[in-house]
Amino acid sequence: MFLALGIGGYFLLPIEPPGLVVILGLCVAFAAVVLSQPGIRLAFIALMIFMSGLGLAQWRNDRVAAPQIIDGSHSFSVEGTVEAVEPQDNGHVRILLDALKIKTLALEDTPQRVRITVRTDSHDVTAGDRVSLRAILSPPPDPVAPYAFDFARDSWFKRIGGVGFAVTDLAILERPTTRSLTNRVNGLRQYIAHRTTMRLDNRAGGIAAALLTGLRGYMAEDDVEAMRIAGLAHLLAISGLHLGLVASTAFFLIRLGAAAIPAIALRFDTRKAAAIMAWLVAFAYFWLAGATIPTQRAFLMISIVLLALLIGRQPISLRVVALSALLILVATPEALLSVSFQMSFAAVTALVAAYEVLAPKLAPWRRRAGFGKRTALYFLGVVLTTLIAEAAIAPFSAYHFNQLTSYGLIANLVAVPLMAFVVMPLGLLALLLMPFGGDGPVLDLMALPFPGL
Incomplete structure (x- = not known):
């Protein structure tokens, strides 16, 4: 909490603090921790x-510093390497x-990255291509209203120094014979999304592409x-639900397959092997989904949960959540x-x-329940999960979007089971069959619930 307060405090400052002041403050706090009495030591630890x-946020801000386009819109002849492609x-x-x-x-004075919208037909361009074009570029815009989304700050930390649109056709100068891992992943995401939208109609294809690739x-x-x-x-945000389904499906299928082979099931700890394989599958999907903030949080939590299974510890706890948040904030304070x-x-x-409080109380009911009661408990769990999650995010929804969902509970009661048991399993099957050309019928089935969603 105090780490987050320090990061937030940095971004609230009206001016950039001298780095020496931050270092000095950290040294004073550390000395106070060492020299203070036990009664007030916790206060100085919190200060440290x-x-x-504060220091992490300032260090990160300095580390990503890159040139930006000067104020105003200007026409430039641009040559660069495509890092990502996102059709609209x-x-x-x-x-x-x-x-x-x-x-x-x-x-x-040249920015490290620019983001350009190309209005002509450029769907054959892929990540890694060297291209040229003429574009109108301007600095990333400031917030449209006080406390609104700050695109300029978001672009600063992504090292995007200009945004704009092309005024000429895009020319592909060179296609690399070898591509970096990042470009290969981005190219794969683009291919999957394009193949999905070509199979399905525009609306269903757009939703399916977002679920499978995060685009x-x-x-x-x-x-x-x-x-x-x-x-x-x-x-739509590939996060805990999606990665959890991927990892848990891989975990249970591997354990089921191992259990069918007595020579393996009786000699080896299949749970640990399944946990390792499930982590590898989740890692692959993590990269395919674009490694966004929700995906990072979900992947970190799943990694810690699977690690806990490997060493025989409690896999789900607030400590796991806190550790995941700590790792993300240390790596990317913004x-x-x-x-x-x-x-x-x-x-x-x-x-x-809520799980830590309710799970021990509901466990005896679940053990004694038959099929009917287990089904009722499942729907009760969906209702409670939705209510708790909606209540937790309501203040943030009101602040950022100026709205609260009026029928989110009913919508989630229908959508979450469909997503968990129909849409995502079929989507994963489509990904597995895509290299063999058998994904089409599965994508058709995957898209059937979309009108209801």
Whole structure:
């Protein structure tokens, strides 16, 4: 908590504090911890952690510093390497370029990355291609209102120094013979999303592509807004539900397969082997989904849960949540300001806290229950989970989106079981069959519930 307070305090400062002041404050706090009496030592430890958060945020801010386009819109001849491609529902393509060469800009004034919307047909461009075009570029825009989403700050930490649109066709100068791992993953995401949207109609294909790859650019804006109003936006953010389904499905299928072979089941601890294999599957899906903040949080928690299974410890606890948050904030302090971080950790913290209280009380009922009562307990669990999560994220939804979901409970009662038992399993099966060309019929089945969602 105090680490987060320190990070938040840095971003609230009206001016950049001198680095020496932060280091000095941290040293004073550390000395106070060492020299103080036990009664007040905790207060100085809290101060030291607070100053550490302040220092982490400042260090990260300095580390990502990169040139930006000067104020105003200007026309530039741009050459760069495609880092990511995201087609839009209106037919345009948004590309992220790095390794830039911009005529009229000196090397020291050239941004590290720019994001450009290409309005012409550029769907054949893939991550890793070297391209050139002429574009109107401007600095990333400031918030449209006080306390609104700060795109300029978000772009700063992504080292995006300019945004704009192309005014000429995009020319592919070179296709690399070998691509980096990041470019290969981005290219694979683009291929899966394109193949999915080609098989399904625009609306269903956009939703399926978002669920399988995390690329939401294929979705129509009214579909995104409708799901947000219905309280189903969390289904589009690949996070705990999706990664949990992937990992748990892999875990139980591997254990089931091992149990069918007595020579393996009787000689080896199949649970540990299944945990390791499930982690590898979750890791692959983590990269395929784009490694966003919700995905990072979910993957860290799943990793810690599987590690706990390996060493025989309690897998789900508030300590796991706290450790996941700590690792994310240390690596990327700016994540504290993102709505996805705030809402995902608010929901998970509330759910785990409730689980720790309710699980021991519900366990005896579950052991004695028959099929009918177990089914009733499942739906009760869905209701309680939805109520707890909705209550936890409501303040953040009101603050960031100026709205509260009016029928999120009913929508989630229908959508979550469909997602857990129909949509995601079929989506995973489609991914497995895609290299062999057998994904089409499975994608058709996967899309059947989308009108209801």
